[in-house]
Amino acid sequence: MLKVDGNGLLIVVSGPSGAGKDTICNKVIEDSDNIWLSVSMTSRNPRGNEKEGKNYFFVTKEEFEQKIKDGKLLEYTNYNGNYYGTPKDKLEDYLNRGIDVILVLDINGAINIKKLVPSALFIFIMPPDMETLKKRLIARKTESKEKVIARFTEAYNEINSYNKYNYVVVNDKIENAVSKVKAIIQAEKCRVERIEEIKLDNKEELIHEILIDKDFNNDEMRIWYEVY
Numbered sequence: 001m002l003k004v005d006g007n008g009l010l011i012v013v014s015g016p017s018g019a020g021k022d023t024i025c026n027k028v029i030e031d032s033d034n035i036w037l038s039v040s041m042t043s044r045n046p047r048g049n050e051k052e053g054k055n056y057f058f059v060t061k062e063e064f065e066q067k068i069k070d071g072k073l074l075e076y077t078n079y080n081g082n083y084y085g086t087p088k089d090k091l092e093d094y095l096n097r098g099i100d101v102i103l104v105l106d107i108n109g110a111i112n113i114k115k116l117v118p119s120a121l122f123i124f125i126m127p128p129d130m131e132t133l134k135k136r137l138i139a140r141k142t143e144s145k146e147k148v149i150a151r152f153t154e155a156y157n158e159i160n161s162y163n164k165y166n167y168v169v170v171n172d173k174i175e176n177a178v179s180k181v182k183a184i185i186q187a188e189k190c191r192v193e194r195i196e197e198i199k200l201d202n203k204e205e206l207i208h209e210i211l212i213d214k215d216f217n218n219d220e221m222r223i224w225y226e227v228y
Contacts, residue, residue, distance in 0.1 A: 007098050007194075008094060008095035008097065008098050008099045008100050008101060009100040009101075009120075009121060009185070009188065009189055009194075010091075010095060010100075010101050010103065010113075010117055010119075010120040010121065011100060011101065011102045011120065011121045011123065011185060012102075012103045012105055012110050012113050012114075012120050012121065012122045012123070013025055013102060013103065013104050013105070013123050013125060013181075014104070014106060014107055014109075014110045014122075014123075014124055014125070014158070014165070015124055015125030015126065015127075015158070015171075016127065016133060016151075016154070016155035016158045016159060017137065017154070017155065018127065018133045018134075018136040018137040018140070018151070018155070019126060019127045019133065019136075019155075019171055020127075020136075020171040020177065021104055021171075022104060023174060024125060024169075024171065024174065024177050024178055024181055025037060025102050025104055025181075027174070028102070028178055028181055028182055028185075029102065031178075031182070032100075034098075034099055034100055035099070035100045035101070035102060035185075036094045036099050036100070036101050036102070037101075037102050037104070038086060038087075038090070038091055038101050038103045038104075039053060039054065039055070039056060039057055039087075040056055040057070040084055040085065040086055040087075040103075040104070040105070041056065041057040041058075041059060041064065041067065041073070041083075041085050041086070041087055042056045042057070042059070042064075042082060042083060042084045042085075043059060043060060043061045043063075043064045043082050043083040044058075044082035044083075044084075045058070046058055047142045047143070048140075048142045057087065061083065064076075064083040064085065067085070067087075068085075071088075072087060072088060072089070073085040073086060073087060073088060074086040074087070074088040074091060074113070074116065075105075075109050075112035075113055075116065076109075076112075077106060077108040077109050077112070079106055080150065084105075084106065084109065085109075086103060086105070086109065086113075091103075100185070106158070107157075107158050107161045107164070110122060110164070110165070111164065119193075119194075121166060121167075121184070121185065121188045122164070122165040122166045122167070123165060123166065123167045123168075123169060123181060123184060124161075124162045124164075124165040124167070124168045124169070125169055125171055125177065126168055126169065126170045126171065127155075127170075127171060128170055128171065128172040130152075130155070130156075133152070133155055134152055137152060167184050169181055169184070
């Protein structure tokens with residue numbers, strides 16, 4: 001269970017491989033000084049130019065399973081034979097300090113988080129169409145043809161899960177998608193449910209202040225009663 005006493009917003013971003021969710025999240029973070037990108041842990045090998053601690057925390061299958069036993073992960077899933085999970089400690093620390101946290105997760109991971117933290121914000125990144133998605137996957141040149149086909153097939157199932165999220169952003173142009181995600185986060189932080197306390201002077205308090213104000217005449221008092 002996640003223990004959060006601060007007012008940081010937990011933002012969960014998902015989408016099929018090749019939709020551009022990582023690029024979008026990185027650009028959102030670049031433009032903010034109060035958003036932290038949570039780094040997931042995985043048992044798979046690094047791909048391409050991926051770096052330890054930046055893209056993922058890379059561990060062995062045995063090490064990952066030990067983390068599960070020790071309760072060090074907020075959630076985890078197995079995708080294509082590899083573990084993926086969210087380390088819990090830093091996540092709690094940032095949220096409790098009032099810093100917003102972005103989690104980039106697959107569908108199963110997002111569903112797990114929704115059960116644990118239903119107040120989190122869930123955003124699904126959608127490709128403009130499947131042909132564009134296929135071209136993006138092929139252009140990566142980091143995986144075998146079989147892996148690309150597997151990811152493309154999985155994308156159909158993932159896209160059909162968009163209605164489990166609060167918002168959907170179509171990544172037709174990266175700049176547009178980034179702007180939409182920023183706007184969603186800003187709007188979500190202004191939701192009434194997220195404001196702990198709004199202090200408004202009520203009628204009785206205002207009238208009480210008026211009564212003790214010697215400079216306030218009867219005509220002004222009559223106007224106050226008529227208005228309020």
